[in-house]
Amino acid sequence: MTVISATDLSKRYGDVLALDRVDLTVDAGETFGFLGPNGAGKSTFIDILLGFVAPSDGTLSVFGHDCRDDGVAVRERVGVLPEGYAPFDGLSGRQHVDYAIRSKGVDENPADVLSRVGLRDDAARPATDYSKGMRQRLALAMALVGEPDLLVLDEPTTGLDPNGAAEMRTILREEADRGATIFFSSHVLEQVEAVCDRVGILQNGRLIATDTIAGLRDSIGGGTKLVIAPDRVDDGTLDAVERVDGVETAVERDGTIEATCTNDAKMDALVELHDAGVEVVNFRTEEASLEDMFVEFTGGERA
Numbered sequence: 001m002t003v004i005s006a007t008d009l010s011k012r013y014g015d016v017l018a019l020d021r022v023d024l025t026v027d028a029g030e031t032f033g034f035l036g037p038n039g040a041g042k043s044t045f046i047d048i049l050l051g052f053v054a055p056s057d058g059t060l061s062v063f064g065h066d067c068r069d070d071g072v073a074v075r076e077r078v079g080v081l082p083e084g085y086a087p088f089d090g091l092s093g094r095q096h097v098d099y100a101i102r103s104k105g106v107d108e109n110p111a112d113v114l115s116r117v118g119l120r121d122d123a124a125r126p127a128t129d130y131s132k133g134m135r136q137r138l139a140l141a142m143a144l145v146g147e148p149d150l151l152v153l154d155e156p157t158t159g160l161d162p163n164g165a166a167e168m169r170t171i172l173r174e175e176a177d178r179g180a181t182i183f184f185s186s187h188v189l190e191q192v193e194a195v196c197d198r199v200g201i202l203q204n205g206r207l208i209a210t211d212t213i214a215g216l217r218d219s220i221g222g223g224t225k226l227v228i229a230p231d232r233v234d235d236g237t238l239d240a241v242e243r244v245d246g247v248e249t250a251v252e253r254d255g256t257i258e259a260t261c262t263n264d265a266k267m268d269a270l271v272e273l274h275d276a277g278v279e280v281v282n283f284r285t286e287e288a289s290l291e292d293m294f295v296e297f298t299g300g301e302r303a
């Protein structure tokens, strides 16, 4: 069953085309990661999905309800963690979750929800006193209320320490296990790689790739990364590597050369360096990470 369906979706703000003819479907039970650099259009997509912003063109529907005309029906089935959640003045963490429980009309114990996100001991404190990471945990708690069929999370790991990020991943897996569909945007590629079934890469409002992580790897020729430690990197060294057939990109990082390439191209790249008079002190191969693929797809822009 299709949960999210965008067809030819565009959004224009004055001269800025925030979304440019996006076609995307996300199926029930999928965990889908929406990746893109700053300003790519991720939040705009989420704002349209939640009915906060109207598209300029095209349609976006959730559970078959058009997000523009039927926003209430959509929001009833969705738990949202908005970007940069700002708590209400004067309300404790517990009161925030209480409010979410009443708004959703469900029967849940706020203490249980707060325990799940690690905030049980801080339940009585004013949420405006919470740290950034605690606010993020609170926003997640509110999103989880009522076991929503779809969780929409805008940059959910912002402000979380590594433990918090790991706990967030665990919760997302638990939610996926109970059958929820999860749609989240992130710059943190490791997070996406760790939990997502599929990812979409958005750049300048255009969805430039949608695939499983394995599929993305295949589409860049097997997704091998060759990491070379040369004795030096001169002008033209990277170009020499990039000219080799089967090498997709070559970048320098701290004196090493990282090249994404097909398996067959690895030896050719080393030979090319040798021919260019560069001594290879050491080399190794790695599987391309999602970050490498992101650089590859966006032509150098980092998430």
Ligand SMILES: Nc1ncnc2c1ncn2[C@@H]1O[C@H](COP(=O)(O)OP(=O)(O)OP(=O)(O)O)[C@@H](O)[C@H]1O
Binding pocket: 013, 016, 017, 018, 036, 037, 038, 039, 040, 041, 042, 043, 044, 045
């Ligand atoms: N209300 C608005 N008015 C004018 N321009 C806007 C508005 N909202 C977004 N934009 C523009 O639309 C583009 C996409 O912004 P959006 O916030 O969707 O990107 P994003 O991928 O979520 O970025 P980030 O990762 O930085 O949050 C940007 O160029 C942004 O400046």
